[in-house]
Amino acid sequence: MKSFPDEVEITVQGGAGGAGCVSFQRAAFKPRGRPDGGDGGSGGEVVLEASQTLRTLSHFRRRRLFQAPNGKPGQSADRHGRSGPPLIISVPLGTRVYDRDTGELLGDLLNPGERLVLAHGGRGGKGNAHFTSSRMRSPRFAQPGEPGGERRVRLELHILADVGLIGQPNAGKSTLLRALTASKARVGAFPFTTLSPQLGVLFQEDEEPLILAEVPGLIPGAHRGKGLGHRFLRHLKRTRLLVHVIDLSQVNPGDPLAPLKELEAEMTAFDSNLLDKPRVIALNKIDLLAPDFPRQQVLKAYEDTGRRVLAVSAQTGLDLDALRQAIWEELRRCGHDLDSAAIPE
Numbered sequence: 425m426k427s428f429p430d431e432v433e434i435t436v437q438g439g440a441g442g443a444g445c446v447s448f449q450r451a452a453f454k455p456r457g458r459p460d461g462g463d464g465g466s467g468g469e470v471v472l473e474a475s476q477t478l479r480t481l482s483h484f485r486r487r488r489l490f491q492a493p494n495g496k497p498g499q500s501a502d503r504h505g506r507s508g509p510p511l512i513i514s515v516p517l518g519t520r521v522y523d524r525d526t527g528e529l530l531g532d533l534l535n536p537g538e539r540l541v542l543a544h545g546g547r548g549g550k551g552n553a554h555f556t557s558s559r560m561r562s563p564r565f566a567q568p569g570e571p572g573g574e575r576r577v578r579l580e581l582h583i584l585a586d587v588g589l590i591g592q593p594n595a596g597k598s599t600l601l602r603a604l605t606a607s608k609a610r611v612g613a614f615p616f617t618t619l620s621p622q623l624g625v626l627f628q629e630d631e632e633p634l635i636l637a638e639v640p641g642l643i644p645g646a647h648r649g650k651g652l653g654h655r656f657l658r659h660l661k662r663t664r665l666l667v668h669v670i671d672l673s674q675v676n677p678g679d680p681l682a683p684l685k686e687l688e689a690e691m692t693a694f695d696s697n698l699l700d701k702p703r704v705i706a707l708n709k710i711d712l713l714a715p716d717f718p719r720q721q722v723l724k725a726y727e728d729t730g731r732r733v734l735a736v737s738a739q740t741g742l743d744l745d746a747l748r749q750a751i752w753e754e755l756r757r758c759g760h761d762l763d764s765a766a767i768p769e
């Protein structure tokens with residue numbers, strides 16, 4: 425299966441320590457002076473660092489092995505080898521790190537500049553200067569450097585979006601994302617155009633900008649791995665609000681709430697806490713409705729669920745301003761502090 429840039433496995437190796445040095449002081453008329461071999465430097469460690477400028481893990485596509493520099497060997501005259509500098513690997517905010525072999529969660533990098541040491545550098549070996557004793561005046565050996573730590577880790581990106589757009593394939597999520605933000609998400613007249621989460625920023629005067637994420641289309645069984653959606657449902661965990669995008673032109677007036685129920689069933693099966701999030705319903709493609717479509721009746725059925733409902737056209741832009749407004753109002757109504765970072769799960 426094609427690998428998506430929101431989950432990668434990498435191997436990291438700390439640098440090896442430098443070897444200790446075997447050396448003896450040289451002085452005139454003294455064939456062998458005291459031992460003066462310096463210690464090797466320690467190897468560099470491998471560190472992950474959360475960076476605000478990265479949005480995906482796609483930079484790991486080409487490189488999977490990361491080795492920190494080794495420590496330099498010790499030298500004569502008690503000079504110690506230089507330590508290997510750390511190898512710092514940048515990852516986007518919201519990257520979770522798991523040990524690939526044990527499955528253990530090693531860390532969750534949420535704040536800019538936050539760091540996590542993945543592999544320690546090896547200790548440098550001691551030089552022969554360390555090994556003199558009353559019995560041994562001239563040790564002709566030194567310690568080798570220790571190898572650095574090695575670890576295989578899985579990085580998972582949990583996008584820190586404020587608002588998740590969620591809906592059936594082809595409902596118009598990408599079109600909506602493009603209409604509301606400067607996103608260039610691909611729009612296609614077929615299901616599963618969007619294969620990985622897409623982001624955009626929603627701006628409004630006098631309001632905090634919000635990050636919107638389109639999550640690939642959900643179909644029944646998504647939580648069990650059908651389609652693509654389940655891989656991405658986890659991105660929704662940290663959103664503060666969900667917008668359900670429903671293709672109104674495909675709604676059967678005899679069972680108008682079916683698409684919503686389908687989405688809710690998938691969300692519950694994945695994580696029932698998702699249903700507690702504030703939600704807004706966007707009934708899309710209103711421009712496609714046949715004149716005899718019982719629009720009021722269908723709208724009422726949705727309104728009776730107690731949620732904010734807006735009938736819009738992502739394509740023509742009809743009532744998108746009202747949808748924008750509703751998103752902020754709903755966030756405020758639910759008491760979210762719009763200045764704070766994404767709320768933890």
Ligand SMILES: Nc1nc2c(ncn2[C@@H]2O[C@H](COP(=O)(O)OP(=O)(O)OP(=O)(O)O)[C@@H](O)[C@H]2O)c(=O)[nH]1
Pocket residue numbers: 591592593594595596597598599600610611612613614615616617618619640641708709710711712736737738739740
């Ligand atoms: N007439 C009309 N067509 C729309 C509207 N919104 C989206 N479409 C069309 O519906 C099709 C699907 O749109 P997308 O935005 O790709 O849908 P999506 O929900 O992102 O689909 P996936 O990413 O495949 O899950 C495209 O052909 C769009 O042009 C709308 O409001 N009116």
Ligand SMILES: [Mg+2]
Pocket residue numbers: 597598599609610611617618638
């Ligand atoms: Mg799409």
